[in-house]
Amino acid sequence: MYDFEYHKPGSLADAVKLLSADPDSKPISGGQTLLPALKHRLNKPTSVIDLSGIAELKGVRREGDKLVIGALAKHVEVATSPEVKAAIPALAQMASTIGDTQVRNRGTIGGSVANNDPAADYPSAVLGLNATIVTDKRRIAADDFFQGMFTTALEPGELLVAIEFPVPEKAGYAKMRNPASRYVMAGAFVAKTGGGVRVAINGAGPGVFRQAEMEKALAANWSPDAVAGVKQSADGLNSDIHGSAEYRAHLVTVMAKRAVAAAG
Amino acid sequence: MPQVTLTVNGKTNTVEVEGRTLLVELLREKLRLTGTHVGCDTSQCGACVVHVDGESVKACTILALQANGSQVTTIEGLAKPDGTLHPMQEAFREYHALQCGFCTPGMVMSAIDLVQKHPDGLSEKEIREGLEGNLCRCTGYHNIVKAIAAAQDVMHGRAQTLAPAAE
Known part of the structure; x- marks a missing residue:
């Protein structure tokens, strides 16, 4: 792995500022995909911005007929959350089958969705449930978000904040x-x-x-x-x-x- | 160089690291806690599993800086100071749950997290599924599963002593 500078901003605004100041920076949350990619030297960021201390990206909550999941929600949290199990049990079940226990203890829904690996699980839940991706700048419909292998509508420096899932029948x-x-x-x-x-x-x-x-x-x-x-x-x-x-x-x-x- | 402060097996350390330093590198190379192994270095084999704030994680897939401020437990932190083994370690010994021993530290750390998360007990199938993130290339898992099944009874207080392995 090439070396990089490490930053851990305390707010969404600071994270966005750091990311836009350096086009070669990369955000990291659980790092379960990014770190293996960096080990293979598939990427050479000058700085890595750790999002894990940002309160705005956290939490799982029911808001009326929607389930809102913060980008930093780990797979284990989604798998075991009473709110998720009650509203969309299929989503909790999906989360419980991602990777293995240790990957689920670190990996996050925001990281998985923003990465859009063709073999990832979450993108099909986001698209199948017609979810809305909330970023620091805008709201994006799932139909417009996924644009093929490892490609999304996210612009450089744009951060996924939360995903709003309409609760299905x-x-x-x-x-x-x-x-x-x-x-x-x-x-x-x-x-x-x-x-x-x-x-x-x-x-x-x-x-x-x-x-x-x-x-x-x-x-x-x-x-x-x-x-x-x-x-x-x-x-x-x-x-x-x-x-x-x-x-x-x-x-x-x-x-x-x-x-x-x-x-x- | 950036600094990391973390508590490992009850002892607080402050260590200089690079941005790219992995937690497992900090543990093995800076703190000389070489019980945590690196098998695949690609977050598949689980030989590097440690507990970070009570959760089992693969120490090869977390930056040392991401563990700043956390409580880490490694295989070295399980036995009591007088040498009494943790029930899971004792069970691995009693049930001969290892041959070469390379995967054992990670197996034990994953097994303890698995048992702690299931106070009502685990079936054999659940133990096997719970070990998905740990690979063993020697024993075929059978004795590892038996050891975990026996250790959970001691860990949850359902048995005072470990059930002896069959002859």
Whole structure:
């Protein structure tokens, strides 16, 4: 790892100031992705800005028909939070399956969503639940936020503050993990809300995406059988040593079925 | 150089570090607490697990500066000053839960966190799942799981002494 300066600002305003003063700086929260990347020298920040002391980024709370989760909420907090379990049990369940215990004790929802790893779990919950990303500057709809592999609508120096999840009527998540790495080969997050049905697919493609045909099928008939007949096209899906695009396309339908069954 | 002040196994230390210094490097190279191992250095194997403010973390994937002000417990901090082993250490010995011993410090630290988080007790399946972040390449995990199952009864006061391993 190359060396860098370390700063730990006490407020959001100070963090934004530090990040905008140095275009080669990087924010860090749990560091479960950034530190491995720095060890591989995939990145050479001049300074690392530790967000963990910023109160504005913390907390999990219910606000009317929304669940608001601060960017610094660790996976273990989301997995065990009574508010999350009561409002969106599928989200708590998802958080309990990210990485391993030690990763969940450090990694944060803000870090995962801002990083947008194609094999990450949270992006499909954010997209599937039609969540809103709140930054220090603006509010971004999930449909506009995720822009493909490791790419989001966040601008340089812009910080993810919280995620607002509309509380759904029903939601479920299912994933197939690579048996060795435990990363997602294909995952599906399904949600039934007052605004309609949404299906978000992670792990299978270069970025999280919505599956319109499955959404239509589930809107007409909310049952695992309704998606069983919907074939995902293999075009554009990931193909690597872990599985072909065709295999992943097949998994998408299987995971969607399981997610609907899990949602009940 | 920046300074880190942290309490390790009850003793407060102030150490000069670089920005990039990892907690495990501080523990092993600055404080000479070499019981915490580095296996993969990619946060997969769990040989480096320590407790930071009571939570098990991989010390190879946290900066020393991120641990500033925290309470750290390493494998060296488990036994009593008179040498009496922690029930989990005793169980690993009794159940022969190690061969080469490389993964053992991390296994023990993860196991203690796992047991502490489950006061109602863990099934064999839950113990196996709870060890997802720790890899052992010798024993095939069976004796590790048995040791943790036995140690939890002592740790939660359901047994006065460790159940002896079968002959």
